[in-house]
Amino acid sequence: MPDIVVCFKWVVDEAYIRRTSSGDLDFTSVDYKISEYDRNAIEAAVRLRDAYGGSVTAMTVSVPEATKGIKDALSRGPDNAVFIADPSFRDLESSQTAAILGGVIKSRMSCQLVICGEGSGDFYAQQVGPRLAEILGIPCATYVQKITIDGGQVIAERKAEDFVEVVAMPMPALVTVLPDIGTPRIPGVKDTLMASKKPVVTLGKGDLERIPEASLKTVGMKASRMERECEKFTVDTADIARFVGALQRKGVLR
Amino acid sequence: MNFKLSEEQELIRKNIREFAEKNVDPIAAEIDEKERHPAELFKKLAEGGWMGIPIPTQYGGSGADYLTNAIVVEELSRSCASTGFTVSIHVGIACMLILLFGNEEQKKKYLTPLARGEHMGAFVLTEPGAGTDVMAATTMAAKDGEFYVLNGTKTFISNGPLADTYIVFCWTDKAAGRKGMSSFIIPKGTPGLKPGEHFHKMGLRSSQTSEVVFKDCRVPKENLLGPEGAGMMNAMTGFDHGRVGISAQSVGILQAALDESIKYSKERVQMGSPIARHQAISWMIADMATDLSAARFLTYHAAWLKDQKLPFSKEAAMAKLFCAEKAMHHTIKAVQIHGGYGYIKGAKVERLMRDAKITEIYEGTSEAQRMVISGNVLR
Ligand SMILES: Cc1cc2nc3c(=O)[nH]c(=O)nc-3n(C[C@H](O)[C@H](O)[C@H](O)COP(=O)(O)OP(=O)(O)OC[C@H]3O[C@@H](n4cnc5c(N)ncnc54)[C@H](O)[C@@H]3O)c2cc1C
Numbered sequence: 001m002p003d004i005v006v007c008f009k010w011v012v013d014e015a016y017i018r019r020t021s022s023g024d025l026d027f028t029s030v031d032y033k034i035s036e037y038d039r040n041a042i043e044a045a046v047r048l049r050d051a052y053g054g055s056v057t058a059m060t061v062s063v064p065e066a067t068k069g070i071k072d073a074l075s076r077g078p079d080n081a082v083f084i085a086d087p088s089f090r091d092l093e094s095s096q097t098a099a100i101l102g103g104v105i106k107s108r109m110s111c112q113l114v115i116c117g118e119g120s121g122d123f124y125a126q127q128v129g130p131r132l133a134e135i136l137g138i139p140c141a142t143y144v145q146k147i148t149i150d151g152g153q154v155i156a157e158r159k160a161e162d163f164v165e166v167v168a169m170p171m172p173a174l175v176t177v178l179p180d181i182g183t184p185r186i187p188g189v190k191d192t193l194m195a196s197k198k199p200v201v202t203l204g205k206g207d208l209e210r211i212p213e214a215s216l217k218t219v220g221m222k223a224s225r226m227e228r229e230c231e232k233f234t235v236d237t238a239d240i241a242r243f244v245g246a247l248q249r250k251g252v253l254r
Numbered sequence: 255m256n257f258k259l260s261e262e263q264e265l266i267r268k269n270i271r272e273f274a275e276k277n278v279d280p281i282a283a284e285i286d287e288k289e290r291h292p293a294e295l296f297k298k299l300a301e302g303g304w305m306g307i308p309i310p311t312q313y314g315g316s317g318a319d320y321l322t323n324a325i326v327v328e329e330l331s332r333s334c335a336s337t338g339f340t341v342s343i344h345v346g347i348a349c350m351l352i353l354l355f356g357n358e359e360q361k362k363k364y365l366t367p368l369a370r371g372e373h374m375g376a377f378v379l380t381e382p383g384a385g386t387d388v389m390a391a392t393t394m395a396a397k398d399g400e401f402y403v404l405n406g407t408k409t410f411i412s413n414g415p416l417a418d419t420y421i422v423f424c425w426t427d428k429a430a431g432r433k434g435m436s437s438f439i440i441p442k443g444t445p446g447l448k449p450g451e452h453f454h455k456m457g458l459r460s461s462q463t464s465e466v467v468f469k470d471c472r473v474p475k476e477n478l479l480g481p482e483g484a485g486m487m488n489a490m491t492g493f494d495h496g497r498v499g500i501s502a503q504s505v506g507i508l509q510a511a512l513d514e515s516i517k518y519s520k521e522r523v524q525m526g527s528p529i530a531r532h533q534a535i536s537w538m539i540a541d542m543a544t545d546l547s548a549a550r551f552l553t554y555h556a557a558w559l560k561d562q563k564l565p566f567s568k569e570a571a572m573a574k575l576f577c578a579e580k581a582m583h584h585t586i587k588a589v590q591i592h593g594g595y596g597y598i599k600g601a602k603v604e605r606l607m608r609d610a611k612i613t614e615i616y617e618g619t620s621e622a623q624r625m626v627i628s629g630n631v632l633r
Contacts, residue, residue, distance in 0.1 A: 033268075068261040076264065186273050188302035189316035189326075192265050 037117030300371025331506025342499030348375025446471030
C-alpha cells in the first residue's frame with residue numbers, strides 16, 4: 001500500500017502562443033495546462049493506487065494563479081494535493097523546482113514512491129526527476145513505460161532505444177514516465193466538480209528552506225524560423241538533371 | 255460584471271473538447287452519411303456524466319449549472335451538430351421538465367435513469383397540423399377512471415424511434431383553451447404507443463426523427479406531469495430551456511465554420527497568395543468571428559440568467575433567433591470560402607451548412623422567436 005507523490009507542472013498551452021510579424025512570441029492570451037507527460041504520470045499513480053491501495057498526492061510548484069491546475073490534477077483521481085506557490089515561481093529552472101519539491105517532501109511527507117513525467121512540455125530538460133531523487137537520496141528509474149509493485153520493491157520497465165530494461169528498486173524510489181505508461185483519462189463532469197472538495201495544502205515561500213540561485217538566465221526568446229525555398233522543375237531530361245544537382249547541392253543526395 | 259467562466263467551467267470545456275476530438279470527430283461524417291445513431295458514443299457520454307449535467311446528483315445527474323450544459327452542447331456541436339442536439343433535447347427539455355414539474359416518485363423512477371444516460375428522452379408536441387400553432391393540436395387524452403386514453407399522431411419527434419421516456423402533450427379538455435392541455439410521462443413499451451414513419455433529413459442526419467402514434471394508449475393518472483391543464487405552461491418552460499441548448503448548438507456550428515474557414519483560407523493559394531490575404535475573404539472571416547462572439551454572449555447570458563433563477567424566456571428566444579440565423583448565414587459563407595471543395599461530400603463545411611438550417615426551424619421557427627420577442631418588448 002504505497003503512498004505516492006506525483007509531481008506535475010502547469011505549463012503554457014502552446015496552442016495559444018502567437019508569433020508576431022517580427023518573430024517574437026506573444027504570450028498575452030495564453031491558457032495553461034498540465035504538462036502532457038505529467039498527465040500520464042498522474043494516470044499511472046492513480047492506477048497504482050487503485051491496484052495496490054495507498055494514496056496519491058499531486059504536487060506542483062507554481063504561481064498562485066495556478067489553482068485551476070490543482071483542480072485539473074485532482075479531477076484526474078489523486079486524493080489530495082500540495083500546492084507550493086509564489087509569484088516568483090513563474091520561471092524556475094529545474095534545479096530550483098527539484099530543490100523546492102525535495103525540501104517539502106523531506107520535511108513534511110512520507111511516501112514510498114514519487115512519480116514524475118519524463119520531461120515537461122515547455123522545456124523538456126528531463127532534470128527534475130533525477131535531481132529530486134538525488135536530493136531525496138532514493139533510487140531513480142527514467143524512461144519508464146510500466147510500473148508494478150512487488151512487496152517493498154518497484155519493478156520498472158525502462159524503454160531503451162532497441163530493448164526494454166526491467167529494473168527493481170527498493171522503495172522509496174522515484175520513476176519518470178513516458179506516455180506509454182497509460183493514456184490519461186478524460187475527467188467526467190462530477191470528477192471536475194468534486195476536485196475542489198479534496199484537501200489541498202498550500203505552502204508559500206515562507207514555508208520553504210532557502211531556494212538555490214538560478215544558474216541559467218533567459219536572455220531572450222524567439223520563434224524558430226524555417227527557411228523555405230521553392231524552385232520549379234519540369235519533367236524534361238535537362239530539368240531532371242538540374243533537379244538531381246539541386247538535391248546534391250542541398251546535401252539530400254550524395 | 256464578470257465575463258469570466260469559473261475554473262470548473264473552463265476545465266469542463268477542455269475535457270469535453272478532448273472527448274469530442276477523440277470520440278466524435280472520427281465518426282461525425284460517417285454517422286451523418288449513414289443516418290446512424292451512435293449508441294456506443296452515447297454510452298461513453300453517459301459514463302462521463304455528460305447526459306445529465308444540470309440535474310442534481312440525487313437524481314442521477316452531475317449537479318453542475320445550466321451554463322456548463324450549454325458549454326458542453328456547444329463543444330459537442332462543434333464536432334457534430336446531431337450529437338450536440340441529442341444531448342440538448344434529452345437534458346434541456348426531457349430531463350429539465352421532469353426535474354421542474356415531476357413529483358418525487360417520477361424523479362426517482364424516470365428522471366434518474368435519464369440523467370444517468372441509461373435512458374433517452376423525447377419531447378412529443380408537434381403534430382402534422384400543429385407546428386408553430388400548438389393550439390391546433392388534435393391528440394386527445396380521454397379520462398377513464400384512474401387512466402387517460404390517448405389517441406392521435408405526433409410528428410417530427412427527435413429520438414422518436416429510440417426513446418425510453420416520452421414527454422407527451424395533448425388535450426385533456428379542449429374546450430378550456432390553453433388551460434386544457436396536459437403533459438404525460440409515457441415509458442416506451444406502453445401498449446398503444448408506437449413510433450411511426452422514420453424521416454430522412456437534409457441535415458442533422460444522425461439524430462433520429464419519427465412520428466409517434468398513440469392508439470388507445472392507456473396511461474395511469476400517476477403519469478401526469480404536473481397538474482391537469484398545466485401542459486401548455488410546461489411546454490413553454492421546456493422551450494425556454496431547450497432554446498438555450500439550440501443557441502449553444504448554433505454557436506458550436508458557427509465556431510466550427512470559423513475554424514474550418516481560417517484553416518482553409520490560410521492554406522489555399524490563388525492569384526499568388528493565400529486567399530485569407532484577399533480582403534473579400536478576410537472580411538467574411540471578420541464578420542463570422544464577430545457574430546460568433548455576439549452569439550456566444552447571448553447564449554451564455556441566457557444560461558446565466560437561468561442559473562441566477564431570473565426570468566430568461568425573452569433572452570433565450572433572442573439567443574435562439576440570433577444564433578440560428580448567424581449559423582445559417584455564416585455556414586453558407588464558409589462553403590463559399592471553400593469554393594468547389596466546400597461543395598463536395600467530406601468537406602466539413604458542407605455538413606455544417608446542412609446542419610445549420612434546422613436551428614432556424616425547430617423549438618420554434620425564427621418567425622416564432624420574433625413573435626415571442628416582440629410580444630415581450632411591445633408589452
Ligand atoms: C429535425 C426536426 C426535429 C424536430 N424535433 C422535434 C421534437 O423533438 N419534438 C417536437 O415536438 N417537435 C419537433 N420538431 C418540430 C418542429 O418544432 C416544428 O417543425 C416547428 O415548430 C415548425 O412547425 P411546422 O413544421 O409545422 O411549420 P409551420 O408551423 O407550418 O410553419 C411553416 C412556416 O410558416 C411560418 N409561420 C407559422 N405560423 C406563423 C405565424 N403565425 N406568423 C408568421 N409565420 C408563421 C413558420 O415560421 C414557417 O416559416 C422537429 C422538427 C424537425 C424538422
